[in-house]
Amino acid sequence: MPELAVSALLAPSRLSLRLLRALLWSVVFSAALAAAAVYGCVALAHVLCRPRRGCCGRPRRAAPACLHDPELGQHCFLTLRSSGLRLHYVSAGRGNGPLLLFLHGFPENWFSWRYQLREFQSRFHVVAVDLRGYGPSDAPREVDCYTMDLLMTDIRDIIQGLGYSKCILVGHDWGSLLAWNFSIYFPSLVERMVVVSAAPMSVYQDYAIRHISQLFRSNYVFLFQLPWLPEKLLSMSDFQILKTTLAHRKTGIPHLTPHELEAFLYHFSQPGGLTGPINYYRNLFRNFPLEPQELAMRTLLLWGEKDPYFDLGLVGAISSRFVPGRLETCILPGAGHWIPQSHPQEMNQRMWAFLQDLLD
Numbered sequence: 001m002p003e004l005a006v007s008a009l010l011a012p013s014r015l016s017l018r019l020l021r022a023l024l025w026s027v028v029f030s031a032a033l034a035a036a037a038v039y040g041c042v043a044l045a046h047v048l049c050r051p052r053r054g055c056c057g058r059p060r061r062a063a064p065a066c067l068h069d070p071e072l073g074q075h076c077f078l079t080l081r082s083s084g085l086r087l088h089y090v091s092a093g094r095g096n097g098p099l100l101l102f103l104h105g106f107p108e109n110w111f112s113w114r115y116q117l118r119e120f121q122s123r124f125h126v127v128a129v130d131l132r133g134y135g136p137s138d139a140p141r142e143v144d145c146y147t148m149d150l151l152m153t154d155i156r157d158i159i160q161g162l163g164y165s166k167c168i169l170v171g172h173d174w175g176s177l178l179a180w181n182f183s184i185y186f187p188s189l190v191e192r193m194v195v196v197s198a199a200p201m202s203v204y205q206d207y208a209i210r211h212i213s214q215l216f217r218s219n220y221v222f223l224f225q226l227p228w229l230p231e232k233l234l235s236m237s238d239f240q241i242l243k244t245t246l247a248h249r250k251t252g253i254p255h256l257t258p259h260e261l262e263a264f265l266y267h268f269s270q271p272g273g274l275t276g277p278i279n280y281y282r283n284l285f286r287n288f289p290l291e292p293q294e295l296a297m298r299t300l301l302l303w304g305e306k307d308p309y310f311d312l313g314l315v316g317a318i319s320s321r322f323v324p325g326r327l328e329t330c331i332l333p334g335a336g337h338w339i340p341q342s343h344p345q346e347m348n349q350r351m352w353a354f355l356q357d358l359l360d
Contacts, residue, residue: 024288028225029334031215035223039233039241046237057235060269064262066278072117073126077136080157083150087131087158088136093121098162098191098358100124103155105173105198106277107242109135111263112172115344120351123359124168129158131175133276135267146279147286151178152185159189168355172340174280183297191358193299194351196339197307199314200321202290207317214311224281231274239265251308252336294303296323304335328354 047055068075073092080087082271090110100120102113111127120126130137132154133146140146155178159167166189171179176198183190198208208214224230234241246264247256267273295318303315312331319327330350 031222032225035219039223043233043236050237053238055236057239057269060266063266064259066259067263078161082153082157085138089127091127094125099167100126101167101169103129103171103175103178105175109316119348138301139276142284143279155182156186160220166191168192170194170251171282173198193297196302197323197337199318203317205290207314217309224278230278253341295321296326301329302339303331305331307337309337335344
């Protein structure tokens with residue numbers, strides 16, 4: 001009888017939650033269809049402007065030489081204990097100091113950390129990983145293989161598989177989102193964090209509900225909820241949407257060379273190369289709505305004043321969730337979204353100052 005009474009008392013709350021999730025998914029898929037129409041027009045325009053490229057992306061036959069620059073480190077593979085997946089990573093400076101683990105964003109790979117790999121290998125063991133689904137790392141095709149729980153387990157297995165009990169976690173974009181969550185899931189495995197250009201999902205959720213401008217900035221997230229169509233649109237006209245994202249004169253990575261651009265496109269151009277990365281987004285709304293979380297990990301937050309994808313107001317929203325004295329914030333004037341590559345000197349200087357006491 002007590003169990004029946006408890007169930008009866010909880011029934012209205014459960015019904016309300018189900019209705020809220022149903023409403024959320026109806027909004028998400030309505031937005032997805034609208035985004036698909038917009039991006040479909042953009043992709044078609046690229047095809048019409050460059051008809052020789054055709055409607056499909058051209059698979060690259062050989063990786064650009066910059067992906068094999070020996071100054072950046074040694075290429076290795078690690079088999080994860082929990083999943084058995086093999087992840088590719090680049091490593092340098094083993095034995096020189098603490099583990100500095102770099103997590104990339106989309107549409108990138110380990111190569112986005114080239115400036116930091118060169119800079120920090122003298123005093124740290126630097127490791128830049130290709131997350132599951134990216135580059136030479138194993139890439140399951142099922143959406144359910146990219147849940148947050150599985151991604152958190154990947155990071156834990158990487159740290160322990162490299163022989164460490166904790167690390168300094170550095171993330172950008174999606175890598176930052178993973179870092180935020182990992183510091184909550186496995187705080188004992190993180191000594192400090194450097195987070196660039198992304199907010200925790202619970203902060204983003206609450207902020208976006210109150211600031212519709214953020215939803216417009218993140219419109220691509222809704223497109224990526226659809227099956228197969230995002231991969232098709234991104235690959236049209238030889239991956240022109242990705243090229244524009246990375247190399248746009250105002251919002252892309254400044255001074256990105258053609259070879260560096262190809263370093264990102266090479267693996268995306270292979271058959272199925274976009275499905276794994278987009279599956280990260282297809283799992284974003286799985287656990288909504290999210291409960292507010294108090295953040296306590298000692299963290300350096302770097303943000304671009306002119307980030308086209310995330311409102312500057314998110315910095316204040318992140319700060320409001322932190323235990324006092326645990327967050328150090330730096331807004332880089334004139335910077336956009338791609339700080340590790342667009343402003344490597346400023347980022348590296350901030351990181352040295354933030355981590356110096358660990359080396360003394």
